[in-house]
Structure formats: C-alpha cells, structure tokens
Amino acid sequence: MSKRPNGKWRARFRDAAGKEHARHFARKADADQWLAAQTTAVVRGDWVDPxxxxxxxxxxxxxxLATKAQLRPKTIEKYESSLRIWVLPRWGDVPLNKITHADLVKWVAEIQEGRSPQHTRHTLLVMSQMLRLAVRDGRLTRNVADGVPKPRAARPVQRFLSHKxxxxxxxxxxxxxxxxxxxxxFTGLRFGEAAALHVGDVDLDRARLTVNWSVTELRGGVLYRDAPKTYRRRTVPIPAFLATRLAELVAGRPDDASVFSGSKGGPLRNSNFRHYFFDPAVRRAGLEPLTPHNLRDTAASLAVASGASVKVVQRMLGHASAAMTLDVYSGLFDAELDDVADRMGADASEAMREWRPGGDDRPSGQ
Structure with a gap:
C-alpha cells in the first residue's frame, strides 16, 4: 500500500500465478477494503481476473460451441438455434461478469411465454452450460444460472394404435x-433408422432387421447419416406377415440399395414423407392427431400386450437401459403388476389358508 504524489492510494497484490494487480483509491479505507477482499479471494482459490x-x-x-464439436450435427444445430434466436439477442453484448441470477430468472419468465417448456428448458441449458464453462476456465467464481427455476417439462403426447x-x-x-x-x-424403429435401412440389413431367413445407421434431416434439407441414437447397433425381429411383404419389396435388389426411398428415387426425408403421404393418410383414416413417432409408441404397446418383458422392449426400441424404457412407457406395464399379484396369490393360497388375521388362537400376552 502506498500513497501516490497525486494523493491517491495505490493498493497492490499478486494473484496465484504471480501476476501483479493494482488499483488506485481516493481514500485509504477503500484501498484497504479492496486489498483485503482480493487477498482473501486469492487465498481461498476463487479469485478471477476481472x-x-x-x-x-x-x-x-x-x-x-467449439467444445461441442464431437456431438451430433442435429444437437449442435439445436444449440446454434437457441443461441441465435433467444440467447444472443438478449445477452450477446453483455459481459459475463454482468449477468446476475435475478436477471436470468426474469429472462426465463419472459421467454417461456408462448413457448413449450422443453424449448425454454433447452435455452436455459445453453446459457447455464456457457456459464459453467466460464467458471471452469477461471473467468467466473460461480454459475449464476444455478437454481434458476425451470418450467415443468411436459411428457410428449403418446398415442397407441390398435392392430386394426x-x-x-x-x-x-x-x-x-x-x-x-x-x-x-411392429418393430419400433425410429423414422431415421427406417430411412437408413439397406437391403443387406434385412435377413429374411432369420426374420430380423439389423439397425446399423440412422438418417437425420438438418436445417436446409441436409441429410446426415450416423450410428443409431444410443450409438448401439441392434437386431430387431420381424413378424412373419411383415417379412413376406418385405421379401417382395427387396427381391432382386442389391444389398447397398435403400429399402425405402423418396417418391422420386432420392433419399427418404421425414418432412416430405409427412407432408405428402403420412399426414393426409392419417386424416383419411380418422386417426388425428398422430405422428410417425407414435408408431414407435404403438410398437412398445403391442409388444407389451403380447407378453414382452421390459428388457425385450428395451432391446427392440434401442433404449440405453431398461430404466429408460420404464420411465417412458411405465404405464404399459401396469397389467404386469396385476398379473404378478394374481400369480403370487395363486401360489400362496394353499399355505395362507390356515392364516387367520386377528384370530383368537394367538398366544396369551400378545
């Protein structure tokens, strides 16, 4: 601490890397207070260079964004969209150290008007991840996005069709x-997995499909082929009636040909498929509202109704774990709970016949 010729007080300290930092104050008390705060922060290890x-x-x-380069293009596209539409218009010119917890709470309340909870939660996730990286990089002492209330996430609307x-x-x-x-x-494939099927993925002798790839449509109509969602290739059974039709479809075609293609011979795109074929068919069949993903819901429902276990449904759908399958489709397994109770009751009925709850034959003193 020293007094300058101009009468101001110069407070100095060195950070953990040995670099010197200084500020000038008109009053010695202010200089002392600042210096004490900086020194304490350095000792605690939470000092950051302003x-x-x-x-x-x-x-x-x-x-x-550069740290996300290893993610799938569709995921990166969602991050870029949240930044472009919601984050940068509000926060782009704001320094990291000027963002407050209260500001973020107010902002989330504003952007959720007229938006789905999932979109708002994703936008907050982007902001929180950026601030968390700044903390790890030594630019902030804490993540002010921690604890910001998130809108309650709504479950996607599930729809289960019958066979008819x-x-x-x-x-x-x-x-x-x-x-x-x-x-x-009847197989539970995601649309992108079905669009990526090649003739060589169809094993008619074993009545199996091998899911090797998935196709995703990015902004601008760009198609991207990658491993399935969980990066796990899997084999899926084909019902006999469907195998017969598939045999007709792939007969005489090379293994590297697409099983399904666009109406003009190009790649099958979800956007075109829905607009020109699926949505009009749904209306004509009187099944609105319905999406292609609801057919995946239907496959889970039909499999459970046929007696499939959680583990079998997990493998068929390509979920990362049985816990995930239960989380998504727990309601489908309610009937199994009833069956378990019935079977347990039938097995125990003989042994429990002599049990008389509250009877008079209990030992005295009890």
Missing part, C-alpha cells in the same frame, strides 16, 4: 409406404 470475466456472451458462445388402426392407416398409404408404416408400428 479482465477475463469481461468477455461478452457473444464472444464466449463461440468458445463454448395400424391396418387402417396402412390401407391409406401408397406402396411401399404402407409397408413402412407397418414396419414402424
């Missing part, structure tokens, strides 16, 4: 998309 925390959100978002409803929808679809609809409803 110059590092003055980077703007727009500048820092580029650094954060699947048949009714298939009848409204032109060939070969009628086969595609039935395949989705």
């Amino acid at each position: 110059a590092l925390s003055r980077v703007t959100v727009a500048e820092w978002s580029k650094v954060w 409803e699947v048949a009714a929808l298939a009848r409204e679809m032109p060939a070969p998309y009628d086969i595609l609809v039935v395949l989705l409803a």
Whole structure:
C-alpha cells in the first residue's frame, strides 16, 4: 500500500500465478477494503481476473460451441438455434461478469411465454452450460444460472394404435409406404433408422432387421447419416406377415440399395414423407392427431400386450437401459403388476389358508 504524489492510494497484490494487480483509491479505507477482499479471494482459490470475466456472451458462445464439436450435427444445430434466436439477442453484448441470477430468472419468465417448456428448458441449458464453462476456465467464481427455476417439462403426447388402426392407416398409404408404416408400428424403429435401412440389413431367413445407421434431416434439407441414437447397433425381429411383404419389396435388389426411398428415387426425408403421404393418410383414416413417432409408441404397446418383458422392449426400441424404457412407457406395464399379484396369490393360497388375521388362537400376552 502506498500513497501516490497525486494523493491517491495505490493498493497492490499478486494473484496465484504471480501476476501483479493494482488499483488506485481516493481514500485509504477503500484501498484497504479492496486489498483485503482480493487477498482473501486469492487465498481461498476463487479469485478471477476481472479482465477475463469481461468477455461478452457473444464472444464466449463461440468458445463454448467449439467444445461441442464431437456431438451430433442435429444437437449442435439445436444449440446454434437457441443461441441465435433467444440467447444472443438478449445477452450477446453483455459481459459475463454482468449477468446476475435475478436477471436470468426474469429472462426465463419472459421467454417461456408462448413457448413449450422443453424449448425454454433447452435455452436455459445453453446459457447455464456457457456459464459453467466460464467458471471452469477461471473467468467466473460461480454459475449464476444455478437454481434458476425451470418450467415443468411436459411428457410428449403418446398415442397407441390398435392392430386394426395400424391396418387402417396402412390401407391409406401408397406402396411401399404402407409397408413402412407397418414396419414402424411392429418393430419400433425410429423414422431415421427406417430411412437408413439397406437391403443387406434385412435377413429374411432369420426374420430380423439389423439397425446399423440412422438418417437425420438438418436445417436446409441436409441429410446426415450416423450410428443409431444410443450409438448401439441392434437386431430387431420381424413378424412373419411383415417379412413376406418385405421379401417382395427387396427381391432382386442389391444389398447397398435403400429399402425405402423418396417418391422420386432420392433419399427418404421425414418432412416430405409427412407432408405428402403420412399426414393426409392419417386424416383419411380418422386417426388425428398422430405422428410417425407414435408408431414407435404403438410398437412398445403391442409388444407389451403380447407378453414382452421390459428388457425385450428395451432391446427392440434401442433404449440405453431398461430404466429408460420404464420411465417412458411405465404405464404399459401396469397389467404386469396385476398379473404378478394374481400369480403370487395363486401360489400362496394353499399355505395362507390356515392364516387367520386377528384370530383368537394367538398366544396369551400378545
């Protein structure tokens, strides 16, 4: 601490790296207070260089996005969309150290108006991840997004078709998309997995499909092929009636040919499929509202109704774990709980016949 010729007090300290930092104050008391706070922060290990925390959100978002390069293009596209539409218009010019918890609470309350809870939660996730990286990089002492209330996430609307409803929808679809609809409803493939099927993935002798790839449609109509969602390739059984139709569809075609393609011979795109074929067929069949993903719901429902266990449904759908299957489709297994109770009761009925709850034959003193 020293007094300058101009009468101001100069307070100095060194950070953990040995770099010197100084500030000038008109009053010695203010200099002492600042110096004590900085020294304490250095000792605790939570001191940050103010110059590092003055980077703007727009500048820092580029650094954060660069750390996501290993993710799937669709995921990166969602991050970029949240930044472009919601984060940067509000926070782009704001330095990281000027963002407060209260500001974020107010902002989340504003952006959730007219938006789904999932979109709002995702936007907050982007902001929180950027701030968390800034903490790890030594630019902030804490993540002010921690504890910001999130809107309650709503479950996607599930729809389970009956066998007759699947048949009714298939009848409204032109060939070969009628086969595609039935395949989705009885195998549980995601649309992108079905669109990526090659003839060589169809094993008619074993009545199996091998899910090797998935196709995702990005912004601008760009198609991206990658491993299935959980990065786990799997084999899925084909019902006999469907195997017969698939045999007709792939007969004489090379192994590297797509099982399903667009109406003009190009790749099958979800957007075109829904607009030109699926949605009109759903309306004609009187099954609105319905999405292709609901056919995956239907496959889970039909499998459980046929007696499949949680583990079998998990493998068929390609979920990462049986716990995930239960989390998504727990209601489908309620009937199993009733069956368990019935079987346990039947097995125990003979042994429990002599049990008399509250009877008079209990030992005295009890």
